[in-house]
Amino acid sequence: MTTIREPAYAKLNLTLDVLGKRPDGYHELCSVMQLISLSDGVELDVGTGEDWRLETDREDVPTGSENLAWRAAGLFYKTLGKDPQGIAIRLTKRIPSQAGLGGGSADAAAVLKALNRHEGNPFSQEELLCLGAKVGSDVPFCIFGGTALAEGRGERLTRLPDMPQCFYCIAMPDFSISTTTLFDRVDQKTLTYRPDTKAMRAALEAGDLLQAAGQLCNALEPVVSREHGDIAAIRSIMEDCGALGTSMTGSGSAVFGIFDAFDMAAMASMTLMEKCRTFLSRNV
Numbered sequence: 001m002t003t004i005r006e007p008a009y010a011k012l013n014l015t016l017d018v019l020g021k022r023p024d025g026y027h028e029l030c031s032v033m034q035l036i037s038l039s040d041g042v043e044l045d046v047g048t049g050e051d052w053r054l055e056t057d058r059e060d061v062p063t064g065s066e067n068l069a070w071r072a073a074g075l076f077y078k079t080l081g082k083d084p085q086g087i088a089i090r091l092t093k094r095i096p097s098q099a100g101l102g103g104g105s106a107d108a109a110a111v112l113k114a115l116n117r118h119e120g121n122p123f124s125q126e127e128l129l130c131l132g133a134k135v136g137s138d139v140p141f142c143i144f145g146g147t148a149l150a151e152g153r154g155e156r157l158t159r160l161p162d163m164p165q166c167f168y169c170i171a172m173p174d175f176s177i178s179t180t181t182l183f184d185r186v187d188q189k190t191l192t193y194r195p196d197t198k199a200m201r202a203a204l205e206a207g208d209l210l211q212a213a214g215q216l217c218n219a220l221e222p223v224v225s226r227e228h229g230d231i232a233a234i235r236s237i238m239e240d241c242g243a244l245g246t247s248m249t250g251s252g253s254a255v256f257g258i259f260d261a262f263d264m265a266a267m268a269s270m271t272l273m274e275k276c277r278t279f280l281s282r283n284v
């Protein structure tokens with residue numbers, strides 16, 4: 001039996017645009033994404049000689065084959081055509097669930113990367129991204145990392161210049177959102193709050209943090225904030241603490257602010273702590 005470990009990094013959607021509904025039921029997206037240091041710990045025992053099992057330290061996380069980490073491991077060995085002779089997965093969860101931070105996708109991406117390394121890299125990066133896309137729309141980006149433009153379902157990735165160094169304060173309101181439910185409620189005709197993806201790309205190409213922070217925009221945010229005043233309230237507190245820009249990430253409900261100084265991000269985190277769970281993070 002071999003034990004392997006891999007960090008599973010969360011993602012932020014710096015911009016998120018919804019371009020339309022596709023015949024397959026998914027939505028056509030265009031999103032500038034960033035991998036951040038907030039992470040889960042993923043540990044795998046390969047070759048346990050026992051039934052597959054998954055353990056986590058958080059009650060709301062499924063421990064069966066519906067967990068994306070389990071599905072990723074299953075798909076990896078099925079595609080490889082090999083029986084690993086038993087796998088045990090342990091997840092140390094720090095990324096909140098149903099937050100728009102890609103927690104489940106991050107774990108699945110970490111499993112695919114770790115198993116590929118363990119087996120001597122049988123799959124190319126491109127093949128690993130394709131496997132990831134079968135597990136979930138955000139998994140390919142979590143494998144790809146850095147700063148990237150995600151299109152299609154989220155699986156078509158283009159490398160962008162790195163987001164300039166900064167500090168993120170992330171706040172998790174006391175409600176969470178199912179991605180499926182939220183996308184079901186999206187009415188394309190009423191989406192008027194849209195990012196300027198070109199302007200965000202230009203800001204990244206110029207390496208201009210202030211300009212990039214000014215371009216944060218998530219087309220899904222009004223759908224959530226219509227019913228949850230907390231989103232606007234959190235953004236306002238972050239702005240009062242000196243955030244250069246704020247937004248909801250993904251399908252929510254987590255909100256993040258961008259700061260150029262750590263002490264300001266920490267101040268925002270401490271101010272918000274009374275109201276919600278907060279996290280401080282950086283680019284990976």
Ligand code: C5P
Nearest residue numbers: 025026027029136137153154179180183
């Ligand atoms: O791909 P994944 O399983 O992570 O997606 C979860 C849900 O989010 C999908 O079932 C779908 O309802 C919605 N979704 C979408 N369009 C995307 C990505 C996700 O409608 N591009």
